[in-house]
Amino acid sequence: MFQLPFPVRDANAAGGDKPLGNLPEWNLDDLYTGEDAPELKRDLDWLEEACASFAHDFENNLASLDAEGLLDCILRQEKINQIAGRIMSYAGLRYYQQTTDGGRAKFMSDVQEKITNFTTPLVFFTLELNRLDDDHLSKLMHQNADLARYEPVFDRIRAMKPYQLSDEMEKFLHDLGVVGDAWERLFDETIAGLEFNVQGDELTIEGTLNLLTDPDRDTRQAAAEELADVFGKNIKTFARVHNTQTKEKEIMDRWREMPTAQTGRHLSNHVEPEVVEALRTAVVNAYPKLSHRYYELKRKWLGLDRMQVWDRNAPLPLEDPKPVPWEAAEKTVMDAYNAFDPRMGEIAAPFFTKGWIDAPVKPGKAPGAFAHPTVTNVHPYVMLNYLGKPRDVMTLAHELGHGVHQVLAADQGEMLSSTPLTLAETASVFGEMLTFRKMLDGAKTNAQRKVLLAGKVEDMINTVVRQIAFYDFECKLHAARRSGELTPEDIGELWMSVQGESLGPAFDFMNGYEHFWAYIPHFVHSPFYVYAYAFGDGLVNALYSVYAEGAEGFEDKYFDMLRAGGSKHHKELLAPFGLDASDPAFWDKGLAMISGFIDELEAMED
Structure with a gap:
């Protein structure tokens, strides 16, 4: 069946009325x-x-x-x-x-x-x-x-x-x-059909979520309040979808005598439960030195006494608000890929020239971004909703990384090319890291470096902290559903219980934020999918550390890892790099990279 991969982060881009160039569409x-x-x-x-x-x-x-x-x-x-x-x-x-x-x-x-x-x-x-x-x-x-x-x-x-x-x-x-699957379609069609009115503009969910990164705080607030209002008006539908999907899974798991709601996902990911638990524990324990510490810095940069949820992805005051044209985004990513290894650029190039990317925002188009591998005798297709923000450039780098991975793994054939979710994020997050490092090396001023570092930290927090919070929410949701039907208020309470813990003491939470679980597609399409993002980010951070240290033959080993597709276990794939995800210290190594970026940002304050 067609399985839709979903985006690693919320939609983050500016309004769609800016000149972005000739955006490609699928053929x-x-x-x-x-x-x-x-x-x-x-x-x-x-x-x-x-x-x-x-x-x-x-x-x-x-x-x-x-x-x-x-x-x-x-x-x-x-x-x-x-x-x-x-x-x-x-x-x-x-x-x-x-x-x-x-x-x-x-x-x-x-x-x-x-x-x-x-x-x-x-x-x-x-x-x-x-x-x-x-x-x-x-x-x-x-x-x-x-x-x-x-x-x-x-x-x-x-x-x-x-x-x-x-x-x-x-x-x-x-x-x-x-x-x-009909419940999944109901969710997709409901989300795509929602209409939002922000300051007189009629917008889709994609455009409205994008306003949460607008430089103007009043605009961000208006967008957040409109999201809360529209979600609230439709919350019974979303609660029905979640109740039904979660109950269906509980029945399946009970008949199969699976020990936990997460067991099926761990089996499909070919990963041991204790490895996932080690990852989850390491991230939760790191909340204070990651998200809590970063958002306190950001609060000061924004000149606020308290942060609100509409400030989470706000641009920094010194950030250039000009949109990034498509041609510039393509050049940035391709330069980074070619600098790592020309073979990577060669694989990525046809995506831009042969109708393998669908970039524009259009009415009714699914929100977010994904790379779908199709089948091994065709090629992948990448979907974006490109609106010109620097984060959109990173999303392009991310999804193109998936595409490169899928092309390389295709020689394994249909049954062996598909990579478990935990490893499927490797090439995508690595592609982001290459692009980020290329942009960071090109920074001409401390202000530019600060904006890039802050943007990368926010992406990493969205990929690691936010996704583990999502995972904890799902664990609580599935556990609570076993005791009976959940009201929208019940689900909202579970959502809020993880939000404060993960985002930290710098935040207040507006009325209506308890409904923001409603639009996250992972919970409906792929229960417990989300920890794979944190797994992938931690894995790539450790992997990039090996690359940055100048490990001999790294590029060839990296391509061999991608070519392996789903033919090897994570232990076997990481062994050539001297890494082992079953070692609890492995996750601390990855988290240390995020913490190090925050250290550098703090040092800039002195």
């Missing part, structure tokens, strides 16, 4: 040329027949296959995944370009139903694979090197073995998936 022809494209019909027909013949040839037969037979089974499954992924990528990307278009929504829904129906007979594959004896599967892999290549796939599938239900129940849940 989806590399997938299909239209809903009525003969190739699309051909692929749907092929998929229906391929799924039926796969089930006919292999159901109740996996245990009797020899090594070559099991390899044939895997390759056929991989081809099915590729065709289904291509179709759903096309339908999904068109939909997210204009979520309020009824025709696009219907097309995606119809295609999704067809693919769900076609692929239901394939549910047996993982169930039967998990019934194979460990020794038997190991023997088959030992006999055939091409089959052994898929061992990481087998490991991930078989990690679900203790939580597997009956064949009939698994097929039922597979069929039911399209119903659960």
Whole structure:
């Protein structure tokens, strides 16, 4: 199914009426040329027949296959995944370009139903694979090197073995998936359809969130109050979506006998719960020396007695308010990528010239930014909502990093290219760091350096502190839902319980801020997704430290890591760099980089 990656930070950009240059838009022809494209019909027909013949040839037969037979089974499954992924990528990307278009929504829904129906007979594959004896599967892999290549796939599938239900129940849940997805669509369409009036201007959610970075405090306040008002008027819908999605997950987890609500995410991320807990503990313990300390500095810079939530992403008084034209953003990012290694620039270049980026803000377009890998025989597509803020340049660097990673991993094939979320943020955050360092090196004055450092610290706080606070909110939300239906007020109280702790004593919280959980897409689409951002940032900070120290052969090792896709565990991928995420001190090393930037900002005050 089409899975939408979501942005690492809130939308942060200025109003859309500034000259930004020629913003690129997607050309989806590399997938299909239209809903009525003969190739699309051909692929749907092929998929229906391929799924039926796969089930006919292999159901109740996996245990009797020899090594070559099991390899044939895997390759056929991989081809099915590729065709289904291509179709759903096309339908999904068109939909997210204009979520309020009824025709696009219907097309995606119809295609999704067809693919769900076609692929239901394939549910047996993982169930039967998990019934194979460990020794038997190991023997088959030992006999055939091409089959052994898929061992990481087998490991991930078989990690679900203790939580597997009956064949009939698994097929039922597979069929039911399209119903659960309807709640996600309701959320997307509600968010995209919201209208905001700020100081006489009619805006989408993207444009309104962008005003939270406006230099004028009255404008920021007006935007925040309008967000709170509109969220409040729609809060029952958002609470219904969250209650239903969370209850559905609780039922699934209970039937599967998963020990925690987070277990499924940890399994899909191929990461140990204790590693995530070590990350979470390290970040929470660091709140005072990170976010609390930084926002106290920012309070002084802004000349305020107290900070309000609309000041969190305010520009510094000495920040240049001029928007960054698209061509300048492209040059900044490409220069940084090429300076690291020309191979990275070579991979990134086609995104700008071949219709692989959709940059403008448009009515009905999904908010935020993402990079979708599509399938391994096409290429990724990047979505932005570019409005010319320096943070938008960083978002471009971030999403382009995903794109480079996805291109490099494509040679692994459909089953091995997909990277667990914890590692999927590596290239994106590293791309941001390269761009930031390039801009910092080019700073001509202390004021420019201060603005860049402050911007990077804020991005890191949004990536690490804010996302771990989100994770704690989700943990509390899912735990509370097990005791019964949650009112909007109940959910608001859980939200506020993590906000004060993470942002610190410099802040007051306006009435209505208790509704701001409503617009975060991760909570609906991908429960517990958010800690992957903090994981990725901490990992990259440690990784960049190795690079900055001049480690020999770093670039080649880095490209090898990206090419590996999902074929290796995080321990194996980080070993060539002398790093180990299971070591609690690993996270302190990453957090120390953020703290060091704040040290430098404090020193500028003297």
